[in-house]
Amino acid sequence: MASQEGPSKEQKYDRQLRLWQAHGQRALENANILVVNACATATETLKNLVLPGIGSFTILDDKVADGADVGNNFFLDHTAIGQSRGKYATELLRELNPDVDGFHVDESPSRVIASEPSFFDKFTLVIATQLSEADVKALAAICWERGIPFLHVRSYGFVGYLRLAVKEHAIVETHPESILDLRLDCPFKELTEYADSFNLSTLENTDFAHVPYVVILLQALQAWRASNGKLPSTTPERNAFKAMVKSMERPGVEDENFQEAMKSVFRACSATVIPGNVASILNEAKAMTITPETSSFWILACATAEFAESEKSLPLAGVVPDMKSDTESFVKLQTIYRDRSHQDAARVHAIAASLAAASGATAPSMDETARFCKNARLLKVIRTSSIESELSEPCPKASEIGQMAQDLDSCIPFYLLLRGVDAFYAEHMRYPGYHLEEVETDIGLLKKSCAGVLTRMGLAVSTLTDDLIHETVRAGASELHTMASFMGGVCSQEVIKLITSQYVPLNNTFLYNGIKSVGGSFDL
Amino acid sequence: MQVDGVVNDWPNRWRHPDVYMDRGGPFAPESFIGGDELKEFIHSEDCKILVVGAGGLGCELLKNLALMGFKSIDVIDMDTIDVSNLNRQFLFRYKDVGKSKAEVAAEFIMKRVPGCVVTPYFGKIQDKDEEYYSQFAIIICGLDSVEARRWMNATVLSMYDEDDPSTLKPIVDGGTEGFKGQSRVIIPKSTACYECSLDMQTKPVTFPICTIANTPRMPEHCIQYASILLWPKEYPTTKIDGDDPDHINWLFNEASKRAEEYGIRGVTRTLTMGVVKNIIPAIASTNAIVAAATANEAFKLATSCAATVNNYMMYVGDEGLYTYTFPLEKKADCPVCGTESVKLAIPATWKLHELMESLLERQGTQMKKPSLACGDRSLYMQGPPPLEAATRPNLEKLVSELVKEGDTVVVTDSGLPISLKLVIHFE
Numbered sequence: 038m039a040s041q042e043g044p045s046k047e048q049k050y051d052r053q054l055r056l057w058q059a060h061g062q063r064a065l066e067n068a069n070i071l072v073v074n075a076c077a078t079a080t081e082t083l084k085n086l087v088l089p090g091i092g093s094f095t096i097l098d099d100k101v102a103d104g105a106d107v108g109n110n111f112f113l114d115h116t117a118i119g120q121s122r123g124k125y126a127t128e129l130l131r132e133l134n135p136d137v138d139g140f141h142v143d144e145s146p147s148r149v150i151a152s153e154p155s156f157f158d159k160f161t162l163v164i165a166t167q168l169s170e171a172d173v174k175a176l177a178a179i180c181w182e183r184g185i186p187f188l189h190v191r192s193y194g195f196v197g198y199l200r201l202a203v204k205e206h207a208i209v210e211t212h213p214e215s216i217l218d219l220r221l222d223c224p225f226k227e228l229t230e231y232a233d234s235f236n237l238s239t240l241e242n243t244d245f246a247h248v249p250y251v252v253i254l255l256q257a258l259q260a261w262r263a264s265n266g267k268l269p270s271t272t273p274e275r276n277a278f279k280a281m282v283k284s285m286e287r288p289g290v291e292d293e294n295f296q297e298a299m300k301s302v303f304r305a306c307s308a309t310v311i312p313g314n315v316a317s318i319l320n321e322a323k324a325m326t327i328t329p330e331t332s333s334f335w336i337l338a339c340a341t342a343e344f345a346e347s348e349k350s351l352p353l354a355g356v357v358p359d360m361k362s363d364t365e366s367f368v369k370l371q372t373i374y375r376d377r378s379h380q381d382a383a384r385v386h387a388i389a390a391s392l393a394a395a396s397g398a399t400a401p402s403m404d405e406t407a408r409f410c411k412n413a414r415l416l417k418v419i420r421t422s423s424i425e426s427e428l429s430e431p432c433p434k435a436s437e438i439g440q441m442a443q444d445l446d447s448c449i450p451f452y453l454l455l456r457g458v459d460a461f462y463a464e465h466m467r468y469p470g471y472h473l474e475e476v477e478t479d480i481g482l483l484k485k486s487c488a489g490v491l492t493r494m495g496l497a498v499s500t501l502t503d504d505l506i507h508e509t510v511r512a513g514a515s516e517l518h519t520m521a522s523f524m525g526g527v528c529s530q531e532v533i534k535l536i537t538s539q540y541v542p543l544n545n546t547f548l549y550n551g552i553k554s555v556g557g558s559f560d561l
Numbered sequence: 562m563q564v565d566g567v568v569n570d571w572p573n574r575w576r577h578p579d580v581y582m583d584r585g586g587p588f589a590p591e592s593f594i595g596g597d598e599l600k601e602f603i604h605s606e607d608c609k610i611l612v613v614g615a616g617g618l619g620c621e622l623l624k625n626l627a628l629m630g631f632k633s634i635d636v637i638d639m640d641t642i643d644v645s646n647l648n649r650q651f652l653f654r655y656k657d658v659g660k661s662k663a664e665v666a667a668e669f670i671m672k673r674v675p676g677c678v679v680t681p682y683f684g685k686i687q688d689k690d691e692e693y694y695s696q697f698a699i700i701i702c703g704l705d706s707v708e709a710r711r712w713m714n715a716t717v718l719s720m721y722d723e724d725d726p727s728t729l730k731p732i733v734d735g736g737t738e739g740f741k742g743q744s745r746v747i748i749p750k751s752t753a754c755y756e757c758s759l760d761m762q763t764k765p766v767t768f769p770i771c772t773i774a775n776t777p778r779m780p781e782h783c784i785q786y787a788s789i790l791l792w793p794k795e796y797p798t799t800k801i802d803g804d805d806p807d808h809i810n811w812l813f814n815e816a817s818k819r820a821e822e823y824g825i826r827g828v829t830r831t832l833t834m835g836v837v838k839n840i841i842p843a844i845a846s847t848n849a850i851v852a853a854a855t856a857n858e859a860f861k862l863a864t865s866c867a868a869t870v871n872n873y874m875m876y877v878g879d880e881g882l883y884t885y886t887f888p889l890e891k892k893a894d895c896p897v898c899g900t901e902s903v904k905l906a907i908p909a910t911w912k913l914h915e916l917m918e919s920l921l922e923r924q925g926t927q928m929k930k931p932s933l934a935c936g937d938r939s940l941y942m943q944g945p946p947p948l949e950a951a952t953r954p955n956l957e958k959l960v961s962e963l964v965k966e967g968d969t970v971v972v973t974d975s976g977l978p979i980s981l982k983l984v985i986h987f988e
């Protein structure tokens with residue numbers, strides 16, 4: 038649905054486009070997400086996705102809203118009491134942004150999960166809240182099988198929980214603070230020629246003070262190599278090299294460029310290598326058979342692997358950080374790096390195009406290739422564990438969990454408590470301490486449930502203290518709006534990272550203790 | 562359900578927060594007294610909350626407070642709604658552009674959350690006095706300006722009289738930048754205050770004037786050439802308005818010309834706007850996270866149902882998901898909450914202008930145009946003009962001619978929320 042009269046997207050989305058740019062926004066606008074159950078945590082998540090302009094959302098929920106539902110949910114009003122929770126929430130969420138489509142499916146999530154798995158096929162990503170452990174497990178398995186990223190989010194009293202299960206998520210743009218790829222240790226021909234064109238001894242003082250540090254280091258390394266044969270690698274060698282750079286300074290002349298050179302000595306002396314995790318991505322790509330379904334990430338990885346094999350290096354990033362220099366030298370340096378990176382990218386693009394053509398896949402665009410090459414040193418592939426493996430008995434991570442639970446500030450006990458709560462619910466069909474008068478008896482019952490969970494996982498029953506169990510019963514399945522909004526914020530941020538394939542998502546569980554305001558991420 | 566034609570509480574409306582107000586627990590502080598009295602207090606005017614700022618954090622804070630059961634809230638904001646707010650400030654629609662943020666936000670909350678009274682003020686925090694600020698139980702800041710935060714912090718701390726507990730006003734403060742943010746609690750005299758941690762603030766990037774004027778390399782240098790050097794020459798009487806498209810167009814054109822002349826790439830209209838307005842990226846999710854953590858602290862402070870954060874929580878979401886919570890230490894020589902005077906050792910050879918320059922570079926104070934006095938003597942005054950002229954010759958005098966070892970120099974500056982007292986020592 039397009040807005041008729043309204044602001045341009047460039048204006049409206051300016052503050053976020055500065056983070057994920059137009060291609061990130063396009064990915065967001067093409068996404069179609071599903072949210073199971075429209076509790077406050079779910080609508081708070083959706084709010085933060087509707088505002089930045091996600092393509093469309095669907096709410097799967099058959100609950101009739103009650104007074105407590107409306108009390109903590111900004112996207113229900115009192116007229117919704119006794120009516121369909123999902124329908125009202127969909128309307129009030131759609132009202133936030135005319136660019137976004139919203140739909141409500143008035144069906145029981147449990148029934149759809151059990152009998153209609155193809156319902157989930159069309160979604161880019163699935164978010165679940167307020168489901169039983171059995172339903173979470175079944176839904177996660179449906180998504181896992183289809184390669185759909187799945188997020189399970191909950192706010193329980195002062196405890197927040199978020200779990201991401203994704204078979205594979207590849208990231209090109211991780212957005213580090215800066216990209217440094219200067220190849221000082223292995224300069225290409227044009228770069229060496231340029232460095233050689235400076236005759237430092239004949240320069241006027243002003244020009245001398247404006248020689249880019251890259252040129253200073255390239256000349257120094259060349260001289261070092263002439264007498265030592267290899268890069269300075271040991272500490273004494275590096276110190277000697279530093280002294281050599283220092284000796285090139287001209288007394289009485291402003292030395293900002295030399296200071297910059299001194300700061301970069303360590304980096305200049307380190308050999309440019311293909312980082313280990315990138316090398317394994319390239320190896321994986323090489324072993325892959327490209328099919329029409331292969332994503333452009335893997336086609337480009339395959340092309341880059343071929344490039345790296347012949348060049349013994351990754352394509353050049355082509356980025357030069359600002360440095361003390363006169364305009365002309367800096368622009369020239371930038372041009373040298375940029376031209377070389379364009380050549381590299383063009384070669385990778387050509388390889389990718391022929392790989393794609395040979396297998397009937399779509400060839401990556403030049404823009405995509407350029408971004409891939411610029412970020413080649415930073416590629417990341419995330420594969421989380423599945424929820425099925427996490428819930429298997431005994432727990433595969435039991436000993437790590439037991440270790441972490443020793444730390445008094447760790448959030449891991451809250452994970453165990455939530456599993457205890459789910460076991461309690463499965464047995465009693467209600468949440469511990471939901472009613473005030475049940476608190477005393479439920480402490481004992483929850484303790485039993487927790488003991489069962491811990492034993493089945495392979496952990497000591499003493500891992501959870503009585504105080505923690507009592508506090509969990511106190512929570513009485515309350516969904517505090519502040520906690521719902523916090524977890525909605527956290528969950529929506531992960532969704533944005535997943536859909537735009539930019540920045541690095543969580544792997545794989547985040548827990549938050551709203552009493553101490555302490556959070557932690559765990560690989561479970 | 563209908564009271565005077567207004568829909569008020571319905572059965573179970575407050576079930577979620579009530580759970581924590583009805584029940585004690587092992588993690589509730591000893592001071593916690595649960596029950597109906599506490600619940601009535603939260604809903605009452607005795608528990609009035611001030612929200613400073615009705616922007617990205619402010620909108621979220623108002624919603625969070627209203628849904629946690631606070632029914633008496635004031636909100637202050639001097640800004641009007643801009644199109645670029647709509648990607649996160651969810652109480653505003655396109656039709657509201659140009660209207661007061663505080664007023665539109667208050668109206669929206671009162672409509673959606675019946676029974677909650679939000680009183681807006683469309684103006685500056687400095688318009689209000691101590692009597693106004695003393696009516697609140699908690700003050701929550703959702704601001705994007707360092708200056709406003711410093712003013713609010715200094716004002717609230719100066720109101721605290723240790724003999725009168727009712728003058729103690731906790732501040733809960735939140736801030737965001739892109740995928741990162743922080744939330745903290747300030748208890749006057751017992752935790753670090755905002756001023757204590759001023760050196761943690763990231764300062765806006767500035768480039769040396771000589772780079773801008775003589776050796777531009779980056780597109781930002783060309784934009785600053787247009788805004789800092791060309792604009793004042795071309796329009797000496799007009800200040801740049803980053804929201805005026807004509808101003809941005811002019812700067813963009815001039816910066817583009819300069820970039821072309823030097824062969825520099827990358828000057829765009831978006832970058833021009835970003836540099837001129839010092840735009841910090843802002844997204845709905847980070848705002849939600851920080852505002853929720855902040856309102857959560859307010860709820861715990863107001864009810865004592867659980868301990869509050871000790872005392873600073875950082876959130877980083879761009880690489881994985883990371884929080885770091887730690888106690889920020891008070892500074893003994895903090896000009897706002899400290900008890901020790903600030904000692905400053907300077908070379909005996911310094912002239913007054915050198916002392917002035919060192920003050921401008923001083924970390925953690927961010928001064929702009931300091932005026933200096935010693936006792937009742939003015940050493941250098943930035944204004945009014947006759948006083949400036951009379952004190953100007955002092956700039957060339959040795960500091961040691963003007964003050965004695967151990968004398969206290971009082972520095973006032975528009976960038977300082979209160980005056981800074983420096984005890985001078987000569988090296």
Ligand SMILES: [Zn+2]
Pocket residue numbers: 753754755756757758891892895896897898899
């Ligand atoms: Zn302080």
